[in-house]
Amino acid sequence: MADSVTTASPGPGGPATPAATPARTVFKDLVLDALDGPGALAFWAPTLGLTGRADGHDGVLRDGVPQHTVWVNVVDEPKTVKNRVHLDVYVGSVAELTERGATVLTELPHWTVLADPQGNELCAFVRSGADLPPYRLFELGVDAVDPEALAGWWGERLGLTPQHEPEDDWWWVEGEPALPWAIVFNAVPEPRTVKNRVHWDVWGDTATLLAAGARLLRHRDDEIGWDVLADPEGNEFCVFARP
Numbered sequence: 048m049a050d051s052v053t054t055a056s057p058g059p060g061g062p063a064t065p066a067a068t069p070a071r072t073v074f075k076d077l078v079l080d081a082l083d084g085p086g087a088l089a090f091w092a093p094t095l096g097l098t099g100r101a102d103g104h105d106g107v108l109r110d111g112v113p114q115h116t117v118w119v120n121v122v123d124e125p126k127t128v129k130n131r132v133h134l135d136v137y138v139g140s141v142a143e144l145t146e147r148g149a150t151v152l153t154e155l156p157h158w159t160v161l162a163d164p165q166g167n168e169l170c171a172f173v174r175s176g177a178d179l180p181p182y183r184l185f186e187l188g189v190d191a192v193d194p195e196a197l198a199g200w201w202g203e204r205l206g207l208t209p210q211h212e213p214e215d216d217w218w219w220v221e222g223e224p225a226l227p228w229a230i231v232f233n234a235v236p237e238p239r240t241v242k243n244r245v246h247w248d249v250w251g252d253t254a255t256l257l258a259a260g261a262r263l264l265r266h267r268d269d270e271i272g273w274d275v276l277a278d279p280e281g282n283e284f285c286v287f288a289r290p
Contacts, residue, residue, distance in 0.1 A: 072251035076116040114227040132245040194232035
């Protein structure tokens with residue numbers, strides 16, 4: 048199992064930005080918390096274009112590309128507030144999501160905000176024909192009180208240059224091999240209050256991340272083989288030593 052920590056956005060859609068510096072930290076995979084593991088697998092496998100299978104008490108979604116892996120962790124805590132981190136996906140239609148049990152929350156001109164069957168928000172961008180790829184996740188949305196600062200922090204960690212359009216209030220970072228898609232930091236007024244139900248894992252060096260301002264939540268021990276950290280706005284992420 049990759050992780051036991053439990054913890055609406057437009058897409059930039061532009062080309063990958065060349066790395067500003069050699070990446071010291073590289074994205075590994077995603078982790079979703081769920082009350083109902085089989086239900087999460089049933090919804091998210093076709094939504095993301097991945098294949099799901101049970102992994103003991105939990106589950107995993109894969110397609111053969113390591114960075115596309117999504118782990119599903121079964122937790123006891125119900126969702127109580129809007130997700131601080133959410134997935135943006137391409138879909139053939141919004142109806143395919145509602146037929147799987149999703150609920151429409153807000154319809155916007157270019158995307159639709161929904162909740163999955165367990166209440167987790169996601170944003171759906173409709174594409175058709177050749178514009179609809181087999182792998183449907185195209186960016187990760189992260190709420191931030193200071194999106195410029197948080198994009199800058201993650202950009203420096205990943206060796207990527209943060210990007211921003213002057214007329215917009217969000218920032219993003221993107222570029223392989225550090226990331227398989229963009230992370231978009233959206234401006235919100237409220238600070239983080241509870242553990243995130245979506246988080247990401249990285250390959251990296253814990254000491255370097257701590258020196259840069261991350262906070263240690265749990266050190267690897269006899270039960271887990273990774274360190275659990277929080278970024279400057281409290282978002283959990285797990286750090287694995289490079290193989």
